[in-house]
Amino acid sequence: MTDERWTTTEEIAAARERLENAIEGYERPAAYAVGLTVDGDASAEEVFPRVNRGENFLPAVVLATVCGHVRGTATYLLDEQRLQEAIDLLSPAEACTAYDHPNLAVWRRVRAEAADRPGARVVAVFLGDLEPSPTEGRYERLLREAAAG
Template identity: 50%
Template sequence: MKFMNERWETVEEIAAAREGFETALPGWQRPAAFGLGTLDEHGKLEFARVNVGENPLPAVVLATVCGYRNETGSFRLSRKDLTRVIELLSPAEACTAYQHPNLWAWRQLLLNLEMDDEAIAVFIADWDSLGDDPYVDALRKAADR
C-alpha cells in the first residue's frame, strides 16, 4: 500500500510503482482506453480526460479503486473513492519527467463533484469487445473509435 508521504521522483520509481499496482491485481490487463467523468444535467457522460493506449499508471491506480481487471465496462465512484484514487496517484507528481494530466483533471473533477454525485470510470479492454453499456459507447465516441 502506498503512503501519503511517498514520492516517486524518477521514471524508474514511477515504473516500479506501476509494476507494484499491476502485480497486486489478479487478472490485470492494461486497457486499450480509459476515461473518468461525470454525468451532465442531461445524463450525458462528460469525460475529464480520455486516454487511448497511454498512461498505464493512472489506469492501474484507477482500476485498483474501482474494480476493473480485464473486461470492458463502467464503474461508479463516490467522492471518497475518487479521493482515494487521487491520493494513490499523487506521489507520481514528484516526477517532473512527466506531466500529470490525469491527476490534474481528476482533482478538478473532484472539486466540481457535488456531495452526492458520482464519477464514472470507463475501461475498454480491447477494441473488439462488445457490450451494451452506454458509458462504454460514450468512451468509444470520445476516443474516435
C-alpha cells in the same frame, strides 16, 4: 495520504508494475477515463475531460485498484471517498517532473465539479478493446466514441 514520492520515471514504472502485479489477471485497458455524469444527451467531451488510449498506465492501474477492475470493459461509480483514494494513490507521481500528470489534474477537477453539482456522479470507465459491443452502457459508448476520434 502517504509520504511516498516517485521522483524518477524509473520509480513511476516500478510503482506501476507493483500495482499491476498486485491485481491477479490484470490486463491494461485499451482506453479509460474518469468522467462526470450528466443528464440528457451529452457529448463525450462533456462527460470525459481526458481520454487515455493506449497510454498512461499508472493512472489506469490506480483506478483499477480502487474500483476492483481486472480486465475487459466496465463502468464504475466512484463516490467522493473512492475518487479521493485514487487521487491519493496517484499523487506520489507528482514528484516526478518528467511528466505533466494530466490525469491527476483532471481527477481533482472532476472531484471539485461533482461537489458543486447536486446529483452529479463520477464514473470510471475502462474499455478492454476498442471494438463496439451491443451490451455496453451509455458511458462505455461515449468513451469508445471519444477514443475513436
